[in-house]
Amino acid sequence: MPTGIIAVVVTRNRKEALARTLDALHLQEPPLDRICVVDNASSDGTVQWIRERWPAVDVVAMVDNTGYSGGLAVGMARHVEDCDALLLLDDDSPPPPDLASALAECLTMNPRFGVVGTMGVLMRWGNPRPGQWRWARPFNSHELRGVDACLVDNALVRTSAVRAVGTTDPTLFMSYEDYEFTQRVRRAGYQIAVVEGLGVERLHMGSTDVWRAYYQTRNQLLVALDLHSVLLVTGWLWRTAKLIVAALLLRRTAGWTVARYRMKGAVDGFRRRRGMTVDPADSS
Numbered sequence: 001m002p003t004g005i006i007a008v009v010v011t012r013n014r015k016e017a018l019a020r021t022l023d024a025l026h027l028q029e030p031p032l033d034r035i036c037v038v039d040n041a042s043s044d045g046t047v048q049w050i051r052e053r054w055p056a057v058d059v060v061a062m063v064d065n066t067g068y069s070g071g072l073a074v075g076m077a078r079h080v081e082d083c084d085a086l087l088l089l090d091d092d093s094p095p096p097p098d099l100a101s102a103l104a105e106c107l108t109m110n111p112r113f114g115v116v117g118t119m120g121v122l123m124r125w126g127n128p129r130p131g132q133w134r135w136a137r138p139f140n141s142h143e144l145r146g147v148d149a150c151l152v153d154n155a156l157v158r159t160s161a162v163r164a165v166g167t168t169d170p171t172l173f174m175s176y177e178d179y180e181f182t183q184r185v186r187r188a189g190y191q192i193a194v195v196e197g198l199g200v201e202r203l204h205m206g207s208t209d210v211w212r213a214y215y216q217t218r219n220q221l222l223v224a225l226d227l228h229s230v231l232l233v234t235g236w237l238w239r240t241a242k243l244i245v246a247a248l249l250l251r252r253t254a255g256w257t258v259a260r261y262r263m264k265g266a267v268d269g270f271r272r273r274r275g276m277t278v279d280p281a282d283s284s
Contacts, residue, residue, distance in 0.1 A: 004033045004083035005100050005156070010071030011091035012040035015049060022054055024094035025087075032100060033083055034058060038071040067173035067276060072152065076167040080159050090153045096199045103156035106144060106193060114190025115182055117155030118200045120147030123179065125235030126224055133194075142197045149182045150192050154200045157185075164188045171274035175212060176219035183223075211280045213243075213258045217265030222274065240266060 007025050011018045018037070025035050036058040039047050047061045060074055072088055079086060085107060087100055099118075106116040121128035134146035152168065165184040168177045182192050217240055224232035240262060247259040261278070268277055 005085050005087055005104060006034045006036060006079045006083045007032050007087040007089060007100075008072060008075030008079065009035065009037045009089045009091055010040065010068050010075070011037060011042065011046060012065060013042045013044050013046065014091050015044065015046055017092040018046070018050075019053075021089060021091050021094045022050075022057065024097070025089075026054075027097045028095070028100045029097055030101065032087070034079070036060065036075045036079055038062060038075045040065045040067070040071050065276060065280075066170060069168045069172040069174060069177035070170035072177070073167035073170040076157075076162055080162045080167075084159055086157045086159060086162065088152045088155050088157060093153050093200055093202050095154055099154060099198055099200065100156065102140070102142070102195055102198060106139065106195060107156060107158055110191065110193075112189070112191045113158070113193050114161035114185040114188070115150060115152070115155050115157050115192050117150035117152065117192075117194045118196075118198050119154075120145065120150035120192065120194035123148040123183075125238070126220065126229070126232035127235050127239050128179070139195060142195050145194050145196060147192050147194055148186070149179045150194050152178050152181060153202075158190070161185050161188065161190050164190075172219045172222070173215060173274075173276045174280075175215035176223060180219070180223045209280065210254070210257050210261050211278050213247075214261040214265040214268075214278045217243075217262045218269040218273070218277070221266065221269030222272065225269070225272070 009021060022035065025032060037050055038060045039062060041062050041064050047059055050057055050059050060078065066074065068090060076086055085104060103116045107113050121130050122132040136143055136145045165188050168181045172180065186192060220236050224236050244259045244262050247255040
């Protein structure tokens with residue numbers, strides 16, 4: 001079993017959700033070696049609040065909002081040499097007390113596992129297919145499944161894999177970092193697995209914000225273009241067209257707004273625009 005696990009949490013202006021996640025991380029058995037919080041330029045005093053309430057937590061105060069992918073990249077690079085595995089989390093997904101130990105046991109079972117998470121998919125034409133897996137076998141009272149990609153939220157990453165392929169891609173800002181990172185890990189010769197039924201609570205705060213449609217569309221295309229894959233671009237085109245048509249069929253302002261953001265994401269993807277090109281604060 002990995003002898004050292006450090007948790008990396010990314011947050012921005014969500015004290016209540018972050019408090020639940022940090023309290024849950026402090027209940028992990030055995031205890032984590034360290035907890036690192038990357039604060040994406042919060043404007044509500046989050047950094048000082050963490051330092052007063054959890055003085056042992058390593059806080060990284062970003063000057064600008066780097067998004068979930070960017071925040072993870074900072075935390076991963078900061079601690080990749082300090083432990084055997086990194087537990088990656090968003091601030092609104094408090095883990096159960098046995099999460100880290102269960103995922104660490106999986107890494108020990110198979111040295112080819114590079115990432116072990118709690119939710120995964122198979123990929124077809126660059127698009128996720130939930131509810132499908134490559135193989136499955138019992139694991140304690142749960143089930144361990146082999147997948148093509150998994151959420152990096154509440155996932156345990158072997159640091160040797162991070163040293164081999166690098167961190168999550170900070171230029172994606174937000175969305176699709178899960179697929180992009182785990183695919184690089186797979187191409188390096190590692191396997192991706194998930195443990196079903198661990199009981200992670202996913203609050204998904206702000207998951208319906210329209211700016212997310214922009215980054216989903218742009219980033220999927222960016223990854224396909226980076227890989228020079230006609231197959232992935234074709235899959236992206238099919239998925240994006242369906243989503244835009246579905247949004248337009250709503251015949252409501254919200255649907256038209258989503259369609260407009262997806263079309264802008266498509267244009268910026270082909271233009272290879274990266275980073276925070278749409279400010280969530282201006283579009284929510």
